[in-house]
Amino acid sequence: MLKILGKRLLSSLAVLFVVSLITFFILKWIPGDAAQLILGTEASQESLEALRESMGLNEPWLTQYGNWLVNLFRGDWGSSYIYGESVRTLILQRLPVTFSVTIFSMLIAVPVAALIGILSALFKDSPIDVFSRSIMQLGTAIPSFWLGMIFMIVFAANLKWFPVTGYVPPSDGFLSFLHSIALPSIVLAIGELGILIRLFRSSMLTALEQDFMQSAQVKGLSRATAIVKYALRSAVIAPITVIGNQTAKLFGGTVIIETIFALPGIGRLLLTSVEQRDIELLQGIVLFITFMVVFINLITDLLVAAANPLICLETGGKD
Amino acid sequence: MSAPVMQLKGCTVEDARKNILIHDVSLEVGENECVGIIGESGSGKTMTARAILGLLSRDLKLDAKEMTLDGEDLLAMNPRQKRDTIGKKIGFVPQNTVAYLHPLIRIRSQIADGYQKAGRGTKKEGEAKAEKLLALVGIHDPVRVMNSYPGQLSGGMRQRVNIAMALMCDPRLIIADEPTTALDCIVQKQVTELFFQLHEQYNTAILMISHNLTMLKKYCDRIVVMYAGQVVEAGTTEEVFEHPSHPYTKALMEVIPRLDQNPNVPLLEIPGYVPEKDRGRSSCLFADRCPNCRPQCREPLQINEEQTHFSRCVVQA
Numbered sequence: 307m308l309k310i311l312g313k314r315l316l317s318s319l320a321v322l323f324v325v326s327l328i329t330f331f332i333l334k335w336i337p338g339d340a341a342q343l344i345l346g347t348e349a350s351q352e353s354l355e356a357l358r359e360s361m362g363l364n365e366p367w368l369t370q371y372g373n374w375l376v377n378l379f380r381g382d383w384g385s386s387y388i389y390g391e392s393v394r395t396l397i398l399q400r401l402p403v404t405f406s407v408t409i410f411s412m413l414i415a416v417p418v419a420a421l422i423g424i425l426s427a428l429f430k431d432s433p434i435d436v437f438s439r440s441i442m443q444l445g446t447a448i449p450s451f452w453l454g455m456i457f458m459i460v461f462a463a464n465l466k467w468f469p470v471t472g473y474v475p476p477s478d479g480f481l482s483f484l485h486s487i488a489l490p491s492i493v494l495a496i497g498e499l500g501i502l503i504r505l506f507r508s509s510m511l512t513a514l515e516q517d518f519m520q521s522a523q524v525k526g527l528s529r530a531t532a533i534v535k536y537a538l539r540s541a542v543i544a545p546i547t548v549i550g551n552q553t554a555k556l557f558g559g560t561v562i563i564e565t566i567f568a569l570p571g572i573g574r575l576l577l578t579s580v581e582q583r584d585i586e587l588l589q590g591i592v593l594f595i596t597f598m599v600v601f602i603n604l605i606t607d608l609l610v611a612a613a614n615p616l617i618c619l620e621t622g623g624k625d
Numbered sequence: 626m627s628a629p630v631m632q633l634k635g636c637t638v639e640d641a642r643k644n645i646l647i648h649d650v651s652l653e654v655g656e657n658e659c660v661g662i663i664g665e666s667g668s669g670k671t672m673t674a675r676a677i678l679g680l681l682s683r684d685l686k687l688d689a690k691e692m693t694l695d696g697e698d699l700l701a702m703n704p705r706q707k708r709d710t711i712g713k714k715i716g717f718v719p720q721n722t723v724a725y726l727h728p729l730i731r732i733r734s735q736i737a738d739g740y741q742k743a744g745r746g747t748k749k750e751g752e753a754k755a756e757k758l759l760a761l762v763g764i765h766d767p768v769r770v771m772n773s774y775p776g777q778l779s780g781g782m783r784q785r786v787n788i789a790m791a792l793m794c795d796p797r798l799i800i801a802d803e804p805t806t807a808l809d810c811i812v813q814k815q816v817t818e819l820f821f822q823l824h825e826q827y828n829t830a831i832l833m834i835s836h837n838l839t840m841l842k843k844y845c846d847r848i849v850v851m852y853a854g855q856v857v858e859a860g861t862t863e864e865v866f867e868h869p870s871h872p873y874t875k876a877l878m879e880v881i882p883r884l885d886q887n888p889n890v891p892l893l894e895i896p897g898y899v900p901e902k903d904r905g906r907s908s909c910l911f912a913d914r915c916p917n918c919r920p921q922c923r924e925p926l927q928i929n930e931e932q933t934h935f936s937r938c939v940v941q942a
Contacts, residue, residue, distance in 0.1 A: 518727040525739025526712015
């Protein structure tokens with residue numbers, strides 16, 4: 307297990323390094339630099355030069371990259387010119403929102419998908435299977451922005467079960483916090499249901515067809531024991547990977563939902579930084595999202611390795 | 626012959642499109658008897674074994690006049706009772722497939738669960754028994770094997786584990802479906818001999834499906850020859866091998882290669898194919914490939930089901 311961890315850590319670092327390199331140079335390469343953005347197009351050449359000099363923009367790109375990297379490690383992620391605050395503060399302020407919506411929506415989606423997917427595999431072609439296949443289609447086909455708005459109109463504006471928009475931090479009461487993120491989380495969860503149900507269903511179907519199920523039957527084990535002890539054991543592995551990937555995707559990709567529900571999360575910060583061409587902020591966010599994705603994938607890999615002893619054996623590690 | 630451990634009469638399996646896969650198969654295994662089933666691929670050997678074990682896939686329809694195991698009527702049981710009975714009384718050794726043992730679960734955790742389910746003892750007792758059986762089937766370090774995952778064992782080792790697992794409940798009958806396929810010849814020989822040692826040591830009845838005629842001839846008391854989903858000949862090993870009466874059996878005997886065979890003479894084969902369709906007809910299914918085919922072979926056959934040396938052929942050679 308340690309060996310896997312070590313290996314994966316190394317490759318994660320490599321990914322982070324490459325992404326930081328690409329982000330930095332692409333943002334450098336597009337026309338218009340930070341000084342221009344801060345001072346605007348009306349600014350005089352002299353003041354631009356002076357600001358460039360003071361911001362170190364006249365240094366060679368590689369040096370600038372090096373400085374940025376060194377500062378990153380020191381905890382200085384640069385500062386945003388539109389907010390006038392450090393990038394780190396901005397990201398850390400918004401992280402709890404995105405984090406809670408992501409986790410909460412996965413906490414809803416995974417058990418529901420597991421239940422529906424596994425039941426529909428066990429009762430293939432029964433009404434429950436037909437129902438689950440319809441949810442798969444709908445979950446995949448309905449765009450989340452549309453569903454978000456419909457839910458908002460129905461459950462927030464008309465029925466008044468949930469607040470229409472806004473975010474209440476957990477420090478202001480845990481229940482009102484849950485209440486404020488419930489609707490966006492449900493909408494995101496529905497979007498995840500399609501792929502997760504499909505996966506739980508298909509991996510359960512595969513597991514049920516394996517020879518070890520016959521082995522269990524011939525040994526006289528009850529169907530329930532065979533399903534719980536043998537089929538589920540194989541069927542959970544593929545979903546773990548995808549759950550990890552989807553969680554990682556949500557961390558960087560809740561822009562639409564955050565915008566619709568006016569949640570001050572990472573997605574909206576990203577959107578603002580792109581719109582306002584706040585380059586340092588954008589760099590910081592992209593790298594942060596990459597970091598989260600890499601980190602979640604790392605955890606996912608470790609979970610898969612824990613669920614699948616053969617991975618440990620292949621890499622020669624001790625489990 | 627003493628009271629049969631397993632008796633199957635008039636067993637027919639149809640698929641969803643009403644194609645008959647095996648037709649009117651009757652088969653019995655007596656106490657302490659070793660019965661071999663031979664036949665080409667597609668002749669219904671495995672299907673017959675699966676019909677007995679209740680392992681047919683759900684879209685197949687099983688119909689049988691009689692199916693008893695150790696005096697109990699399997700046809701009268703609900704699926705749960707049937708599963709329980711089979712779990713207690715039959716040990717099944719499959720073809721050497723990789724996934725018959727669950728690849729993600731240690732042998733320790735899967736070898737003894739049938740034993741526990743059958744109420745034979747606790748988990749601990751089960752594991753102790755499993756270790757004993759693993760030693761019996763020729764595994765030198767049972768504890769290491771118990772702690773291994775199936776993927777860490779060689780094919781031969783896995784098959785030994787399967788055999789040990791089949792023996793956990795001291796079964797009345799072992800059904801082995803080509804248990805040595807996909808093993809190399811040396812291991813094949815060891816595994817085969819293991820079966821018959823167990824047979825002699827514990828008086829367990831064995832129903833062995835194999836393509837290996839030489840092996841069956843050496844070890845079996847009786848032989849059942851299947852062709853196109855039917856039993857075409859059944860009798861004692863001596864009767865079937867020394868005095869085969871059905872032309873298909875004769876042809877099979879002729880195609881066994883011999884060690885002293887002239888290497889320049891091409892190996893013999895039976896021309897034509899096993900019919901896939903219309904297996905339920907009562908005329909002879911081998912007629913198209915039979916060197917000795919007569920007009921009456923195209924008519925419904927009049928077969929005496931009670932003959933001790935059974936043959937589904939009306940032409941007296």
